[in-house]
Amino acid sequence: MRIETISLSWFRGAAHEAVLPTGSKSVVVYGANGSGKSTFADAIEYLVQNGRIEHLRHEYSGSRQEKGVRNTHAPPDEPASITVQSDQGRSIQAEIAPDGRLSLASDPPELLGAVQAWDIKRLILRQDEVADFVHAEKGKKYSVLLPLLGLDALERAAENLRGLAQQVANVGKLSRKEQELEDLSKAAKDHLPDLSEEKVIESLNRVAPTYIEQPPKGLAALTRSLASAIDRSIKSAEPESKRHLLLTQIHAEGPAAKLQAVTEAEAATKEQVDTLLDRRIGVLQAAEAFVDAVGSDGDEVDCPACGRPVRTAEFAQHVHDELSALEDARSARTAARKARQAFATSLGEVLRKTKNAEVSDWLDQPGQRECKGAVTGLGGVDLDRWEEGWSAEEYHAFASCIPLVACHVQTAIKAAPPSTQQLIADQEIVSAAASIPQIRVLELETARVRKIVEALAVAESAVRNAIKTRTRVIIQRISRDAQRLWSKLHPDEPIEDIRLQIPGDADRAIDIGLKFFGVDQPSPRLTLSEGHRNSLGLCIFLALAGLEPEEDRPIILDDIVSSLDREHRGMLIDVLLQDLNSRQVLLFTHDREWFAELRARLPSRAWNFRTLRPWESPDVGLQWSDSANTFDDARALIAVRPEAAGNCVRAIMDGRLSMAAEKLKVFVPHLRGDRNDQRTCVHFLERIISEAPRRFRKRDGESWTEHLEATMDWKEAHDLLISWGNRSSHTGSLVRSEVGRLIQTCEKALSHFRCSTCGDPVWIAGQPTRERLECNCRELRWMYD
Amino acid sequence: MACGTKEMEGGLKRDDMGAEAMGTSGGNTATGESLGKIVRSAMEDLAQQNREAYDILVSLAEDGTLEEHRTSGELDHLARRLLDTLQSEGAHAD
Numbered sequence: 001m002r003i004e005t006i007s008l009s010w011f012r013g014a015a016h017e018a019v020l021p022t023g024s025k026s027v028v029v030y031g032a033n034g035s036g037k038s039t040f041a042d043a044i045e046y047l048v049q050n051g052r053i054e055h056l057r058h059e060y061s062g063s064r065q066e067k068g069v070r071n072t073h074a075p076p077d078e079p080a081s082i083t084v085q086s087d088q089g090r091s092i093q094a095e096i097a098p099d100g101r102l103s104l105a106s107d108p109p110e111l112l113g114a115v116q117a118w119d120i121k122r123l124i125l126r127q128d129e130v131a132d133f134v135h136a137e138k139g140k141k142y143s144v145l146l147p148l149l150g151l152d153a154l155e156r157a158a159e160n161l162r163g164l165a166q167q168v169a170n171v172g173k174l175s176r177k178e179q180e181l182e183d184l185s186k187a188a189k190d191h192l193p194d195l196s197e198e199k200v201i202e203s204l205n206r207v208a209p210t211y212i213e214q215p216p217k218g219l220a221a222l223t224r225s226l227a228s229a230i231d232r233s234i235k236s237a238e239p240e241s242k243r244h245l246l247l248t249q250i251h252a253e254g255p256a257a258k259l260q261a262v263t264e265a266e267a268a269t270k271e272q273v274d275t276l277l278d279r280r281i282g283v284l285q286a287a288e289a290f291v292d293a294v295g296s297d298g299d300e301v302d303c304p305a306c307g308r309p310v311r312t313a314e315f316a317q318h319v320h321d322e323l324s325a326l327e328d329a330r331s332a333r334t335a336a337r338k339a340r341q342a343f344a345t346s347l348g349e350v351l352r353k354t355k356n357a358e359v360s361d362w363l364d365q366p367g368q369r370e371c372k373g374a375v376t377g378l379g380g381v382d383l384d385r386w387e388e389g390w391s392a393e394e395y396h397a398f399a400s401c402i403p404l405v406a407c408h409v410q411t412a413i414k415a416a417p418p419s420t421q422q423l424i425a426d427q428e429i430v431s432a433a434a435s436i437p438q439i440r441v442l443e444l445e446t447a448r449v450r451k452i453v454e455a456l457a458v459a460e461s462a463v464r465n466a467i468k469t470r471t472r473v474i475i476q477r478i479s480r481d482a483q484r485l486w487s488k489l490h491p492d493e494p495i496e497d498i499r500l501q502i503p504g505d506a507d508r509a510i511d512i513g514l515k516f517f518g519v520d521q522p523s524p525r526l527t528l529s530e531g532h533r534n535s536l537g538l539c540i541f542l543a544l545a546g547l548e549p550e551e552d553r554p555i556i557l558d559d560i561v562s563s564l565d566r567e568h569r570g571m572l573i574d575v576l577l578q579d580l581n582s583r584q585v586l587l588f589t590h591d592r593e594w595f596a597e598l599r600a601r602l603p604s605r606a607w608n609f610r611t612l613r614p615w616e617s618p619d620v621g622l623q624w625s626d627s628a629n630t631f632d633d634a635r636a637l638i639a640v641r642p643e644a645a646g647n648c649v650r651a652i653m654d655g656r657l658s659m660a661a662e663k664l665k666v667f668v669p670h671l672r673g674d675r676n677d678q679r680t681c682v683h684f685l686e687r688i689i690s691e692a693p694r695r696f697r698k699r700d701g702e703s704w705t706e707h708l709e710a711t712m713d714w715k716e717a718h719d720l721l722i723s724w725g726n727r728s729s730h731t732g733s734l735v736r737s738e739v740g741r742l743i744q745t746c747e748k749a750l751s752h753f754r755c756s757t758c759g760d761p762v763w764i765a766g767q768p769t770r771e772r773l774e775c776n777c778r779e780l781r782w783m784y785d
Numbered sequence: 786m787a788c789g790t791k792e793m794e795g796g797l798k799r800d801d802m803g804a805e806a807m808g809t810s811g812g813n814t815a816t817g818e819s820l821g822k823i824v825r826s827a828m829e830d831l832a833q834q835n836r837e838a839y840d841i842l843v844s845l846a847e848d849g850t851l852e853e854h855r856t857s858g859e860l861d862h863l864a865r866r867l868l869d870t871l872q873s874e875g876a877h878a879d
Contacts, residue, residue, distance in 0.1 A: 153852035157820050160851045160860065167857070167864035172871075448871050452838055455831035459842070462827035466819065 001086040001115075002584045003554055008622070009081045010074035011046075011096070012039040015621025022608055024087045026576075026585040030595035031612030032633050036622040037588040041124050041558045042069070043082040044586075047094055048118050051102045055126070069096055073618035086111075118553060119147060122545050127559040131537040134524055138509035145475075145500075145510050151467050158463040165456035172449035181442040184435050191425075191432040200433050207426045223433045230427050241423065243358035244416035247409045248424045250350050250359075256402050258343040265336035266389070272329040283322050337387065344386035347398075350405070351379055362412065371408035374401035468502070474547070475500040475510065481543035482536075485579065489535055489571045494518070495528070498536065512536070531563040538572075542579065554584040561594060569594045573601050581606065592630045593655040599628065600659055603776065604759035629750065631743050638739050646724060646734040649742050653681035653721060653750075660684070660753050663763035664773065664782050666691055685718040685749075696762075697781040704781050710752035717749035755779045821847035837870040 002024040008014035013036030020029070020040055031037040045053050046069060056068035070080045080096040092106040092115055106112035121144070133144055146152045169175065188195055192203055197219055204222050208215040211229035216222055234245055353359055354375050363372040378401045381394050390398075416424070479499035486498045497515040513520065516527040524536055538560055545555050561569050569591075576585060589595055599609050609628040614636035616623070625632040630652055637645035661668055661684045668679055668687045692711045697704035724738050734742075754761050755775035762780040763773040773782040824846035832839040845851050845863070855863075 154820060156854055157846070157851040160855050163855065163857070163860045164863055164867075167860045168867055171861065171864045172868050445871075448835070449868065451831060451834055452867055455828045455838075455842070458830075459824050459827040459846075462823050463820070466823050 001088075001090065001111075001552060003084055003586070004087050005083075005085045006040050006043055007081075007083040007085070008039065008043055010071040010078055011069060011080045011082050012036070012042050012071065013615070013618075013622050014039055015071060015073075015619055018622035018624075020610065022584070022586070024584070025606055025608050026580075026583075026587070026602075027608040027610060028587045028589065028595060028598045028602070029610050029612060030589055030592065030630055032614050033590050034615045035590075035612040036615060037590070037612060038126070038558055039622060040586065041126065041556050041588065044084070044554075044556060045120055045124055047082060047084060047092055047104070048116055048120050048123060050104070050116055051094070051096075054120075055128075065100075070098070071618055071621065074098075121147060122541075122547070123554070124556040124558065125538065125541045125560055127562055129537075130541075130560050130563075131530070131533040133540055134512060134528075134533045134537045138503060138511045141510045141512075142508050145471075146467075151470055151474075154463055154467050154470075158460050158467065161456050161460035161463060165453045165460065168449065168456065169453050172445075172452075174446060174449045174453065177442055177446050177449075181439065181446060184439050184442065188432040188435050188439065191428045195436065195439065197436070200436055203429055204433055207429055210422075210426065219433065219436065223430060223436075226426075226430045227434060230423070230430055233423060234427070237420070237423070239358050239361075241417070241420040243362050244413060244420045245424060245427075246353050246356055246359050247362070247412050248416075250353050251406070251409050251413055253346045253350050255343065255347045255350055256406050258339070258346045259398050259402055262336070262339045262343045265332070265339040269329075269332040269336045272332040276326060276329045280322060280326055287322070340386040340389060344383040347378065347402075348383050351375065368408060371405055374404040377401045378405070471510070472502060475502070478540065478543045478547070481546050482539045485539040485542055485575060486536065488575055488578075489539065489568055490532075491571075495532065498524075498539070500540075512540075531565065531568070534560075534563045535568060542575065545583070546579075554586055555580065556586045556588075558588045559590055561589065561591060566593065570597065573598060576602065592633070592652060593659070595630060596656050597659055600663060600761050600763070603764060605776070627747065629747060631747050634739070634743055638736050642736050642739045643734050645739045646742060649739070649746055650681060650721065653717070653746050654684075656750055657681045657684035657688070660750075660763075661688060663761070664688070664691075664695075665784075682718060682721055685714055685721070689714050689718060694785075695783045697783055699779045699781075704783075707752065707780070710749075713745070713749045713752060717745045720745050820852060824851075835870055837873060838867050841866060841870070 003022055004024055005022065006020045008018045009016060018036075018039070020027070029037055029040070042053050042056075046065075051065065053065060053069065056065050074080060076098055079098065082094045083091060084093075085091045090107060090111050092104070092112055094102065094104050096102050104112055106115070133141060136144055146155050185195060192200055194200070201219055201222060204219075204226055205215060208222070208226055211233060212225055216225050234242065237245070354363065362368060363375060377397050381390065381397060413424075479501075482500070483496075483498045486495075494517045495514055497513075497520075499513050500510055501513050503509050503511050511522065512524050513522060514524055514527075515521065521527050524533060528536065542555075561572060564572065576587075587598070589598075595609075595611075598607075602609075611625040611628055611630055611632060613623040613625050613632045616636075631649065634645045634648035634652065637648060658679065658681075660666075666684070666687050668683050670679065689711060692714070693706055696707045696710060698707040698710075720742050724734055724742050753763075755777060757779045758775050758777035760776045762775050762782050765774050765776055765778075771784050774780060821843060825843055828839050828842060831842075841863075
């Protein structure tokens, strides 16, 4: 779409009404600093960004930037508004109520969505952003470039796939089940070297003849049958054998190992909690303040930490992430609790078995006195307190008594008769076989969850590869375009082969390379001046803008040439003419000379030119000048500083006449060499006046006659500039009425260079080498001999 | 200007993970049909073993759900949907 008008009311610098009409053409807006040019760029950004302007995201701008976007002197009951009328009668409107409530509307309805799909980074380039891309770090460049490449959706997809894989693993308790599977398998492998069904059955069949005559087929039946038979053998065993069996079971409980697990889990908990507590408390206190500030309305509030407005959804995500981190600490705490529970259960089982008659008799033996004392000591601890943990003394009792009991039990087991040892070994094999079904279930469950996790990881990797491939293709194209634009702005300069590149040593990074005096440079920051970096940033922006699938959307350039010299600004006009001729460009500048040159070179059939008056006050707001020249800058000074107004007129005339003389090929010799140009408007006027009778022609029917009126007005301007212009700078004695007349005369003098019919300057068409210059409608001519 | 009004307060956010809520035209504008293609191709193995999970993921890729930022809560919801498919997979296996 092409913008037909931008109408503002109480938005930023605008008061009741400020309208920028473009006539669907490109437009150049001149305004001195502070005149309100950027208000129009802000308005477009506000619409496209759904009520956001990046450079206003500071602490004073309010939850919906209402403190930043409303004119500070707007009547309290009037809304601020933006209306953009496009060609074909379509329109978009934003209204910001005094309380900051924003409503957006469009006609047709889908227009709003279409406009909000525009990428702001490819739409508006501002003065302070020109070199941002060039200055950014490699990773930042990648992040900045990704949305510009249209690949941010893929990047989000990759991140979502990664997050989803993690979440599937978490919810599916994958790591816990894998750990459980590993523990069970390890325990089973202590007694069964191979856990395949066939080998386990083989092992059981080797045990079976001792206990059953006709072993059943199949793992489950064989295990059940053998377990029952071994149970019967134990029940009918001699008391000594029973005692050894019980001691073996006590040994298998492994309370010492479980105590060690408790110690380690509690240490891990302490570490987690200590690290997290202070930081998380701070974060959650900020969150609490934030939530209070949010109240019940609004989708954005000022962040309590940094003051920047943030979306509640984003903040909610932030809080969620913090809580996830706390989850880790909670998991550690849960693990410690589970370890205590397992230890308490195990020790309880040990103590229960020590009350069995066979073990009790063994403990009463003289050699076991020490062991019995340890068992008695352990019996005094309340094991039901595993939830909250035990006292330091109790932990001390565990640490001293459990190893002692374990040592005595182990010695006793070793002394068991071979038949009992065999029975114990057979029982362990059968127990291991009994755990096989659980192992199979866990194997299946983990494999299924892992399959999804792995599929997500493969998809993420494929998406990232696609991003890389496309990034390469697109940056090649951007590089080509940026290089082409650079060559236009900087012909014959020793900086060439500008290109974007993916550094070989980094992932998710992009950098800019170039050749400086024929030598490859890995970064432009090493060699480029500020002006060159800005110029390069501009080339990259324009190259990116060229990526748009539809050319039918505007580009907004807001004061982008501050660091370019006059020559390069002139080259930029070539780019506007040749490379952006199919785009609507809204160009804002505070540079008076460049504005004059733009007016001189850009054709009025495609471009409009508007000038803003210098800023007066918030209640007056943006004001357009009646003419497209820049004399209003001088007019604004008449009332308070007439001599400054006179100097301003002189400066305007110096620039405009210097350019006019250059375009007309009127040679005015330098007074002190090219680099110290002391030529003034008076010198230029003298030469132009002397050549005009022979060269300057105005159409009169079928012929062209001398433009006498122009010559007369130029002479008057020349005389006034000598007398009053000099007085304003030398004696400061110029009075208001004199400045008013000086401005009027100079405006009139300059107007003669421009055709009153087609609006173009006399030099817009034709070539000096082909006998003449002329305006587009050929009403005015500058003839050569 | 009577039509097409949308207030900031609500209704702008896709609040459901389902394809129905996302609309059939959703997403993919930046990437064409390619995310769907990428995911289909990358998950061929999963298609053989868990068709239901595969279908869910392909539909998420094609309806634009995956191309927008998703919170942990939303991912958690999606993860549970995917794990639910294991129940029916288990039932089929049994």
